[in-house]
Amino acid sequence: MSVIPRIVVFAGSTRSGAYSGKTAGAAVKMLAILGGEVTQLSLLDYPLPLMNEDLERDQGIPANVMRLAKIIDIHDGILIATPEYNASIPPLLKNTLDWLSRNLKDSSGRPLKPFDGKVAALCSSSTGAFGGMRALNHLRPVCMGIGLEVITPQCSVSNAKTAFDDNGELVNERTRATMERTCKTLLEHAKLLSRRI
Ligand SMILES: Cc1cc2nc3c(=O)[nH]c(=O)nc-3n(C[C@H](O)[C@H](O)[C@H](O)COP(=O)(O)O)c2cc1C
Structure with a gap:
């Protein structure tokens, strides 16, 4: 059976106009172009x-x-x-992942492990030249620690102030290609690991 992979996307910032929100938005568009069914969340909610x-x-x-x-x-x-944030991930994101990693149970009392065996892709952004790459080096082991299968391709958006056009598209061709590769790999792995097969 061919599965249309369902991907949930969120940013680790709730700041208005957040660059990570824009990065998440660019990923949402790319995932949809590549055939994914995408849900974008805001941690503000x-x-x-x-x-x-x-x-x-x-x-x-x-x-x-x-x-x-x-x-x-x-x-x-x-x-x-x-x-x-200071060469690492922001407290909002860590706190959210920490809560989600706890011993959760659904309404029937069965364990709810939202990350178990699920595939993850990581993106970062920053106004600097390295695009928040150091945060990804911390986010990756955190995600692995909570049971996610983290794919190798990842996308860092550098010089974030000028990285997006008015439609939220990535203007730099190389960054766009990296985002495409990241999203493509995520979708391929999500298909393989889907619990719905
Ligand atoms: C506490 C704090 C620490 C920061 N540390 C870094 C850093 O280590 N490297 C970096 O590139 N930017 C750093 N910044 C700047 C953020 O990358 C910048 O504020 C960015 O816009 C925040 O992400 P957002 O736009 O998704 O909210 C820091 C900002 C804050 C508030």
Whole structure:
């Protein structure tokens, strides 16, 4: 059976006009062109408290964690576009991934492991020349630690202030080609690993 891979995309920033949001947007367009069924999320819609095991024990898993986990669970793959904060990933993204990595259960009490065996692609952006590449070096092991199969191709958008045109398209041909390769590989792997086959 041929599966149209379902990919969920989100950025690690909720800043208005965030470059990682634009990078996520460029990935969404590319994934759709390449035949994926894409859902774009904003973490703005899923505010979470800072991970704290006392809070988790006393109040349980926040409803927004479960909402996010259920959406991710029905997709075959995930693409994350991260900013770079001090050579690493921003607290918003780490906190979100940390919550999602916890012992979650669906309404029937069955374990809900939204990342288990799912394929992931990573993108970054920054106003600098390296495009947030150092954040990807930290995001990759975090993603592997929570059970994601992270593909090798990745896309860093450098000089982000001038990297997008008015339609949100990547203007630099090389960056666009890297985004295309990243998205193509993600879709191929998502098809292979889909739990719907
Ligand atoms: C706390 C903090 C640390 C930052 N550290 C870096 C950094 O290490 N490298 C870099 O290229 N940009 C760094 N920046 C600049 C961000 O890349 C820039 O603000 C970017 O626009 C944030 O991503 P966003 O546009 O997706 O919100 C930092 C910004 C903040 C707020």
